[in-house]
Amino acid sequence: MNRAGHLFLLLLIMGLSFHVWGEPAGQDFNIDVLLQFISENSAGVVDYTEKRETPLRDEPVESYGQLEFIVPDTLIRRIESPVQAEFTISGQQVTILRDGRSKSRKLDQMPGLRGLAESLRATLAGDRERLETYYELQLKGSPEHWKLVLTPSDEGLEQVIESMEISGAGALISEVTLFDRKGGKTQTLFDRSGQQPGTG
Amino acid sequence: MTFQRPVLILVTWGLMLVLAGWYASNRMVVDNNLTSFLPAPATAPQRVVWQEFREGAGSRVWIIGLRSISEIPDTAGLAEVSRRLAEHLRTSGHFSQVHNGAVTMDQDLGDLLFRYRYLLADHAGSFEAVALESAFHERLIELSMPYAPFKEGLIASDPTDAYLGLLESLAELSSGGGLSSSAGVWIAGDGRTAVLLADSRHSGMDHTAQALALASIEGGLAFPEFENAFEKVLSGAPYIALQVRDETQETSVRLSLVATLLLVSLTAWVYRSMAAVVMIAVPLGTALLLASVVTALLYGSLHVLTVAFGVTLLGVSMDYPVHVLSHRRAQERLESTVRRIWPVLRIGVVTTILGFSAMIWTDFPGIAQLGVFSVIGLACAGLTTRFVLPAIAAGSDHPGPRGFAKWVMDRESLRRRRGAIAGLLSGLTLAGLAYLATADVWHDDIGGLSPTPRSLIVQDQRIRQQFGLAEPGSLLVVRAASQEQVLQKQENLQAVLQQAIDQGILSGYRMASQWFPSQATQERRRAELPSDAVLSQRIRGAAAASGFAEGVFEQFRADVEQSRKLPLLTPPALRGTNISGYLDSLLFDFEGGGAGLVRLLGVQEYPALREILSASGLKDVWLLEAREEINRAVQQFRQELLSRLAIITVVVLGVMFVMLKDPRRVAKIALTVAASAVLALVFSGLVFGSLNVISLISVMLIAGIGVDYALFFTQPCEAEGDRLATVHALMVCALSSLFVFVLLGVSGINVLQSIGVPVSAGVVMSFMISLVLAGPVLGRNHV
Numbered sequence: 001m002n003r004a005g006h007l008f009l010l011l012l013i014m015g016l017s018f019h020v021w022g023e024p025a026g027q028d029f030n031i032d033v034l035l036q037f038i039s040e041n042s043a044g045v046v047d048y049t050e051k052r053e054t055p056l057r058d059e060p061v062e063s064y065g066q067l068e069f070i071v072p073d074t075l076i077r078r079i080e081s082p083v084q085a086e087f088t089i090s091g092q093q094v095t096i097l098r099d100g101r102s103k104s105r106k107l108d109q110m111p112g113l114r115g116l117a118e119s120l121r122a123t124l125a126g127d128r129e130r131l132e133t134y135y136e137l138q139l140k141g142s143p144e145h146w147k148l149v150l151t152p153s154d155e156g157l158e159q160v161i162e163s164m165e166i167s168g169a170g171a172l173i174s175e176v177t178l179f180d181r182k183g184g185k186t187q188t189l190f191d192r193s194g195q196q197p198g199t200g
Numbered sequence: 201m202t203f204q205r206p207v208l209i210l211v212t213w214g215l216m217l218v219l220a221g222w223y224a225s226n227r228m229v230v231d232n233n234l235t236s237f238l239p240a241p242a243t244a245p246q247r248v249v250w251q252e253f254r255e256g257a258g259s260r261v262w263i264i265g266l267r268s269i270s271e272i273p274d275t276a277g278l279a280e281v282s283r284r285l286a287e288h289l290r291t292s293g294h295f296s297q298v299h300n301g302a303v304t305m306d307q308d309l310g311d312l313l314f315r316y317r318y319l320l321a322d323h324a325g326s327f328e329a330v331a332l333e334s335a336f337h338e339r340l341i342e343l344s345m346p347y348a349p350f351k352e353g354l355i356a357s358d359p360t361d362a363y364l365g366l367l368e369s370l371a372e373l374s375s376g377g378g379l380s381s382s383a384g385v386w387i388a389g390d391g392r393t394a395v396l397l398a399d400s401r402h403s404g405m406d407h408t409a410q411a412l413a414l415a416s417i418e419g420g421l422a423f424p425e426f427e428n429a430f431e432k433v434l435s436g437a438p439y440i441a442l443q444v445r446d447e448t449q450e451t452s453v454r455l456s457l458v459a460t461l462l463l464v465s466l467t468a469w470v471y472r473s474m475a476a477v478v479m480i481a482v483p484l485g486t487a488l489l490l491a492s493v494v495t496a497l498l499y500g501s502l503h504v505l506t507v508a509f510g511v512t513l514l515g516v517s518m519d520y521p522v523h524v525l526s527h528r529r530a531q532e533r534l535e536s537t538v539r540r541i542w543p544v545l546r547i548g549v550v551t552t553i554l555g556f557s558a559m560i561w562t563d564f565p566g567i568a569q570l571g572v573f574s575v576i577g578l579a580c581a582g583l584t585t586r587f588v589l590p591a592i593a594a595g596s597d598h599p600g601p602r603g604f605a606k607w608v609m610d611r612e613s614l615r616r617r618r619g620a621i622a623g624l625l626s627g628l629t630l631a632g633l634a635y636l637a638t639a640d641v642w643h644d645d646i647g648g649l650s651p652t653p654r655s656l657i658v659q660d661q662r663i664r665q666q667f668g669l670a671e672p673g674s675l676l677v678v679r680a681a682s683q684e685q686v687l688q689k690q691e692n693l694q695a696v697l698q699q700a701i702d703q704g705i706l707s708g709y710r711m712a713s714q715w716f717p718s719q720a721t722q723e724r725r726r727a728e729l730p731s732d733a734v735l736s737q738r739i740r741g742a743a744a745a746s747g748f749a750e751g752v753f754e755q756f757r758a759d760v761e762q763s764r765k766l767p768l769l770t771p772p773a774l775r776g777t778n779i780s781g782y783l784d785s786l787l788f789d790f791e792g793g794g795a796g797l798v799r800l801l802g803v804q805e806y807p808a809l810r811e812i813l814s815a816s817g818l819k820d821v822w823l824l825e826a827r828e829e830i831n832r833a834v835q836q837f838r839q840e841l842l843s844r845l846a847i848i849t850v851v852v853l854g855v856m857f858v859m860l861k862d863p864r865r866v867a868k869i870a871l872t873v874a875a876s877a878v879l880a881l882v883f884s885g886l887v888f889g890s891l892n893v894i895s896l897i898s899v900m901l902i903a904g905i906g907v908d909y910a911l912f913f914t915q916p917c918e919a920e921g922d923r924l925a926t927v928h929a930l931m932v933c934a935l936s937s938l939f940v941f942v943l944l945g946v947s948g949i950n951v952l953q954s955i956g957v958p959v960s961a962g963v964v965m966s967f968m969i970s971l972v973l974a975g976p977v978l979g980r981n982h983v
Binding site: 050052055056057058062063081082087112113178 | 341343345346347348350352353749
């Protein structure tokens with residue numbers, strides 16, 4: 001076998017292996033299956049750490065706290081650092097609690113933000129229809145290591161967000177990365193050691 | 201060469217009719233101004249509210265509801281039809297603004313507000329080094345918040361949040377009350393009705409323009425997706441005005457036609473002669489035509505209600521020719537009949553005119569117009585009967601059969617029981633007086649005077665309630681020499697109102713100066729902006745302390761510097777933007793100066809609020825509740841009218857006394873009128889449950905009718921034939937009046953019903969009472 005033959009063989013093997021790797025393990029690993037899988041295990045609390053890279057600063061901005069999902073549609077983010085704050089999205093209502101004061105808004109009054117709020121909440125709720133109101137979905141990877149790419153289709157959202165990647169393994173979400181149009185990037189990691197969506 | 205007198209009269213009369221006819225068909229304008237039937241505003245705050253009522257921004261707003269027929273809420277479908285209609289209306293050219301959801305920031309408005317953020321928003325102290333540092337630090341924290349990607353774009357140019365603060369107060373001020381947004385459009389509380397508010401470009405009273413606006417709305421909904429699954433619900437001042445015009449005009453025409461038909465049939469049957477019908481039609485037609493034209497000339501236009509009111513004139517002035525026809529002796533020339541009865545008829549005409557003149561000198565434009573119309577109409581009918589009838593009916597004619605009058609005269613029982621009946625009537629009248637004086641029947645609600653049918657008012661209230669658009673109950677009116685000074689005064693008022701809020705007297709308020717500061721304030725803010733050198737230094741310090749990169753706030757620095765050179769913003773700069781209508785409804789020109797409205801929310805204690813306001817020492821700031829204010833004015837007007845009536849009564853009694861020189865007869869006439877009026881008012885009070893100013897106007901009509909009946913019934917006459925003629929004449933009069941006023945009573949228009957019901961009762965009472973008191977006519981047994 002000459003070099004060309006080796007190369008061909010190598011390509012063949014790689015192609016094959018890629019093919020094997022790319023094929024969902026179950027007969028039909030797809031967005032519906034994934035979302036259903038996630039939603040069945042999404043209730044609970046998880047620790048998170050977040051790192052935001054922004055052109056406004058040389059250093060990334062770091063924060064941490066907890067995220068809690070309550071079936072069917074309540075998502076709470078408790079920020080512990082740099083300040084104590086709590087964001088609750090329930091139904092069509094957003095409530096922000098900070099310094100002992102609470103402020104409520106209708107999601108409707110905040111075009112753009114509404115879509116951002118739905119990215120994680122609709123994913124955890126397994127609501128593909130709602131997710132697709134704001135994003136185009138694309139699933140990559142295998143059940144053991146998947147990546148759901150959300151590309152905004154909503155006008156208000158599109159102006160600010162380039163794309164969002166939610167990745168995880170099995171029913172567990174391990175990381176969300178948000179790419180801004182203006183070069184910012186937010187990476188949120190969910191701590192596997194603590195309790196988290198999927199284990200609760 | 202001289203003309204004969206009848207020829208001269210006919211030529212003059214004919215000429216007047218031709219001229220009036222030409223004017224009526226070519227020049228006459230019929231208006232439908234709702235405020236005509238408000239008393240004239242007496243005080244400055246009343247004038248402000250009246251002006252707003254008549255031509256304010258609120259009077260141009262169409263309320264449009266799109267309701268899904270299905271019970272299942274379909275938010276997406278509602279949003280779609282709402283957007284589609286809004287788009288259609290915006291491009292139609294009929295509306296200056298169309299809102300179908302919370303005020304959206306269009307690009308122009310957003311740019312304008314952003315550019316002027318440091319003049320429009322209060323920045324006191326926010327450029328100090330410490331304040332800047334803490335603001336920068338806060339922005340840094342926000343980078344850890346979930347909304348960071350959205351906020352980040354604004355940080356570099358607006359690190360003090362001036363623009364966002366401006367947007368927030370604007371959103372709060374212009375929020376659609378009880379309406380909630382769903383899928384970006386307003387949805388009413390029932391969850392199945394999308395709500396739009398469209399501001400017409402034209403006055404709400406401009407019916408031609410509003411009819412086009414309505415057509416545009418209807419055209420915008422003519423697509424199958426809407427027609428199959430939705431229905432429209434309309435309201436708002438322009439819509440109501442259109443409806444009122446249509447309904448009132450329709451009703452007036454219908455009433456006139458039916459009344460004419462009935463009266464023609466009645467006279468044709470009673471006198472068995474078409475000539476008689478013509479002789480009755482001549483004074484009536486002349487009266488209606490001339491009264492309409494002269495009133496229109498005097499006022500510039502004729503109110504649609506005056507047109508409808510013309511029908512009541514038929515009921516009273518028809519009596520004049522009827523008397524002539526009924527009193528005519530066999531083979532008598534008409535001229536002689538007229539001359540014979542004129543002395544009595546004349547008293548009736550003069551006293552009725554005097555009665556109606558009480559309406560002319562009132563501060564109620566609509567009612568004064570009715571008075572002018574009536575006085576001219578009555579005078580024309582009287583004069584036509586006296587002078588024109590003899591001229592056109594030169595020949596002689598025989599009076600019709602008088603069988604039914606003879607039947608009444610032959611009632612022995614009536615004659616025998618006169619004493620008992622008179623006693624019963626007196627008792628009833630006294631009881632009625634007691635009822636009117638003590639019972640709580642007098643209501644001064646403006647609703648009773650409005651030409652708007654009750655059903656429309658109720659529907660509008662229901663829709664407003666459903667849509668969460670209920671009018672705020674109370675207002676502060678601020679007046680000053682200019683709009684700018686109104687804004688300045690409001691800025692001083694803000695601290696006072698805040699004090700009221702802190703004390704729990706008030707929950708909130710909305711006024712123009714909250715987000716549109718006076719030029720004085722803008723100027724001060726502009727002057728207080730730091731110089732470029734100072735600001736650059738502070739920015740560098742604050743950025744370093746909070747960890748932002750070098751040069752991040754360059755845009756901020758440049759914008760502040762730019763703001764220091766901006767010309768001041770005046771209200772006209774907002775014209776054409778999404779919020780100009782909102783500003784126009786709160787701040788406007790008034791009597792050569794400016795006026796502003798402050799909408800008060802959740803007022804708990806009026807006395808306490810009045811106290812705080814008066815303690816503040818601010819001049820030309822009035823607290824008022826629009827409805828209460830209007831009702832108070834109506835009440836004042838009722839009292840004024842009542843005292844006028846008292847004076848007129850004395851005058852009329854004096855006139856009758858001088859003309860008749862018979863105190864006993866005058867007393868009988870006065871008794872007839874008083875008893876009829878009291879009993880008719882009681883009847884009306886029982887039917888409607890309340891009486892109002894219109895009831896007092898009815899009293900004048902009743903008095904006119906009662907005087908006429910009593911005059912003729914108490915006329916001394918010996919000949920059997922003449923007595924028969926009198927009874928006959930009065931029966932025809934009473935029947936014809938009854939027809940007309942019963943028609944009004946069932947017309948469905950508030951004001952006309954309030955006249956029709958008591959006057960119908962008054963006609964019956966006047967006839968019966970004067971018959972009973974009528975010694976001479978019934979013969980024998982003089983009282």
